[in-house]
Amino acid sequence: QKEVEQNSGPLSVPEGAIASLNCTYSDRVSQSFFWYRQYSGKSPELIMSIYSNGDKEDGRFTAQLNKASQYVSLLIRDSQPSDSATYLCAVIFSGSARQLTFGSGTQLTVLP
């Protein structure tokens, strides 16, 4: 069974620090990886996508992908209290007709 694993947390970091969120997945040939942010009581929203090994930066967010290790991470620099949310890792597994499989999410709290 194809799975996406995340540390459920909660993860607490002080304001201004770097938050590091990690995700592993079970299928070596997967090609598409996504990070969604979900505020409490709200719906998930896409914040990053990554398809190639290495880093992809977007403002304070950096996604890192290592396909050999089946590992994708999200770094949030200069964390703000407004970043406090649950972060969901999602993977499109090979043979899944491009459908997303979500991890259970990591709850992040940024302390002022």
Add this chain to the structure above:
Amino acid sequence: DAGVIQSPRHEVTEMGQEVTLRCKPISGHDYLFWYRQTMMRGLELLIYFNNNVPIDDSGMPEDRFSAKMPNASFSTLKIQPSEPRDSAVYFCASRTGTDEKLFFGSGTQLSVL
């Protein structure tokens, strides 16, 4: 565009009652998804449609659940009869055929007493 629209936002019902959740996808999106989210199981895909046709319903938990998409702008998820273990947030989402970015509705919080 108003985004994906779901109704109702909250539904409280008693065990055994029929529940119908509604979704209007973003205009022009030809994929529609129904997800269920609980603390225990996270976000689970129940069923998805492509051009109004159900493609994969393997995530539907049992025969009590059914979903329809009579046209490109409307879908329903029905639970009959409802049970307390169906209590969850149900999300509808849509996307185009060429972009993997998924847009979620605001969800329906279902409580079955």
